[in-house]
Amino acid sequence: MDSLLVYLAFIALSLGGVWVLLDRLGLGEEAQPSELDAERTLYEHNLPNGDGAISTDNARLYDLSGHVGVVRAHGHRLLTRIIRPQEVRSVERTKRGVAVRLRDFGEPAVLLITDEPDGVMDWLRARLMSDTIHGPSPLGELRAKSFDEWVGA
Amino acid sequence: MDDLTLPDIAALAAPVYFAFLVFEIIIIVRFRRAGGYERRDTVASLLMGTGSILSGILLASTVLAAIGGLYTFAYQYRLFDLGTSWWVFVLAFVLGDLVYYWVHRLEHEVRWGWASHVVHHSSQHYNFSTALRQSWFKFATGTFLLSVPVAWIGVHPAIIAFSLSLNLFYQFFVHTETVGRLHPWIEAIFNTPSHHRVHHGNNVRYLDANYAGTLIVWDRLFGTFVPEDDDEPVRYGLVKDIGTFNPLRIAVHEYVGIARDVFMPGLSLKERLGYMFGPPGWSHDGSRQTSRQMKAGEA
Numbered sequence: 001m002d003s004l005l006v007y008l009a010f011i012a013l014s015l016g017g018v019w020v021l022l023d024r025l026g027l028g029e030e031a032q033p034s035e036l037d038a039e040r041t042l043y044e045h046n047l048p049n050g051d052g053a054i055s056t057d058n059a060r061l062y063d064l065s066g067h068v069g070v071v072r073a074h075g076h077r078l079l080t081r082i083i084r085p086q087e088v089r090s091v092e093r094t095k096r097g098v099a100v101r102l103r104d105f106g107e108p109a110v111l112l113i114t115d116e117p118d119g120v121m122d123w124l125r126a127r128l129m130s131d132t133i134h135g136p137s138p139l140g141e142l143r144a145k146s147f148d149e150w151v152g153a
Numbered sequence: 154m155d156d157l158t159l160p161d162i163a164a165l166a167a168p169v170y171f172a173f174l175v176f177e178i179i180i181i182v183r184f185r186r187a188g189g190y191e192r193r194d195t196v197a198s199l200l201m202g203t204g205s206i207l208s209g210i211l212l213a214s215t216v217l218a219a220i221g222g223l224y225t226f227a228y229q230y231r232l233f234d235l236g237t238s239w240w241v242f243v244l245a246f247v248l249g250d251l252v253y254y255w256v257h258r259l260e261h262e263v264r265w266g267w268a269s270h271v272v273h274h275s276s277q278h279y280n281f282s283t284a285l286r287q288s289w290f291k292f293a294t295g296t297f298l299l300s301v302p303v304a305w306i307g308v309h310p311a312i313i314a315f316s317l318s319l320n321l322f323y324q325f326f327v328h329t330e331t332v333g334r335l336h337p338w339i340e341a342i343f344n345t346p347s348h349h350r351v352h353h354g355n356n357v358r359y360l361d362a363n364y365a366g367t368l369i370v371w372d373r374l375f376g377t378f379v380p381e382d383d384d385e386p387v388r389y390g391l392v393k394d395i396g397t398f399n400p401l402r403i404a405v406h407e408y409v410g411i412a413r414d415v416f417m418p419g420l421s422l423k424e425r426l427g428y429m430f431g432p433p434g435w436s437h438d439g440s441r442q443t444s445r446q447m448k449a450g451e452a
Contacts, residue, residue: 004210007167010167010168011167011199011203011206014167014171014199015196015199015200015203017171017175018171018174018175018178018195018196018199018282019192019196021175021178022178022190022191022192022195023192025178025182027189027190027191027192028191028192028193044388072396074277074394074396075191075192075193075194075277075398076189076191076194076278077191077277077278077390079277079394079396080394081393081396104396105402105405105406105409105410106395106396106397106402106406106409106410107395107396107397108397108402110396
């Protein structure tokens with residue numbers, strides 16, 4: 001039992017040490033996706049970029065006619081997903097911006113950091129909280145162009 | 154001889170793992186080598202590893218003891234008295250590695266196994282901490298049954314466990330981007346960082362490839378080998394990445410997904426079983442894609 005406690009204490013100390021080390025090295029900061037980063041990520045995941053888009057400090061949101069495409073920071077990396085209205089529990093204002101709460105156990109919330117939460121909330125509500133009957137998922141669209149053509153399209 | 158006790162190398166190696174992890178961080182930052190660390194991702198991985206060890210400790214006297222009892226039972230009715238010579242250790246390692254290949258392949262090709270193994274693939278980073286991002290429910294996959302024949306042949310259960318721990322220890326060192334390709338002979342025979350990077354890729358062409366533990370020859374033999382292509386850099390993570398660093402959510406998210414699918418109203422029993430034991434991505438209405446379908450689409 002004593003050796004187990006020593007072992008666990010060692011792991012706890014090492015874990016704390018790694019946390020501090022990574023923090024000191026600046027490896028705890030979130031990515032700030034540029035428009036090009038976001039477009040490239042969408043392209044790599046074979047997702048459409050839609051008609052209109054808005055940006056927050058840590059994400060870019062795309063209007064996909066009844067759905068919202070999101071490219072957001074997840075640590076250093078970018079994460080993409082399409083949010084359908086039926087997946088949304090709520091859109092709430094938080095201290096740092098806006099939280100879109102989802103019915104997805106693997107991604108329970110999309111936190112959008114912004115100084116203009118009202119504008120972002122209005123934009124999201126207009127696309128996600130309406131009673132519109134939505135068309136088929138844009139996920140089925142296939143990529144057939146180069147990245148440059150795709151961005152320009 | 155039946156009381157043979159051997160060390161669990163993988164569990165005892167925590168100080169080595171942490172030392173190499175810090176070493177890799179320094180190499181990446183100081184010498185700008187390939188690879189990257191992110192604080193929350195790394196801590197999530199380390200907590201998954203810690204949870205994996207704790208679940209092993211908690212279940213040692215129940216589930217794991219029962220699995221050990223199963224091996225001992227098979228060993229009692231062994232076909233050959235192989236003893237504990239050095240060559241038995243070598244035989245056990247090779248057979249264990251073959252078993253590992255099929256266990257690993259099943260964990261990717263059957264959703265119930267994937268629900269456990271997905272944890273290991275859930276980071277978008279690829280570094281030594283990713284190696285430690287392990288499932289808490291590995292025992293639930295039932296894949297331990299694949300090692301029973303090895304005990305029945307006559308390999309002592311303690312040697313089987315020792316071989317597996319040695320295999321897992323080896324695998325820690327292939328989880329890095331800081332090492333490029335090794336000598337062609339090594340790349341031909343052994344699982345290497347290059348081969349295993351492919352295994353962690355979510356690029357369609359890299360899906361379901363390179364299941365090897367130590368010897369890549371199994372992938373070459375069974376047709377699942379895919380070499381790393383410099384023209385297509387590996388993108389790490391899942392086809393649909395999870396958006397959380399919460400260890401509990403990482404540990405159980407695929408089980409939750411299975412439960413949601415299995416209990417959907419209006420499905421037949423066959424369809425419910427399909428969501429549990431079919432390949433990941435299988436769906437009753439074709440609304441999702443398996444990796445095989447994705448590969449066919451790409452082709």
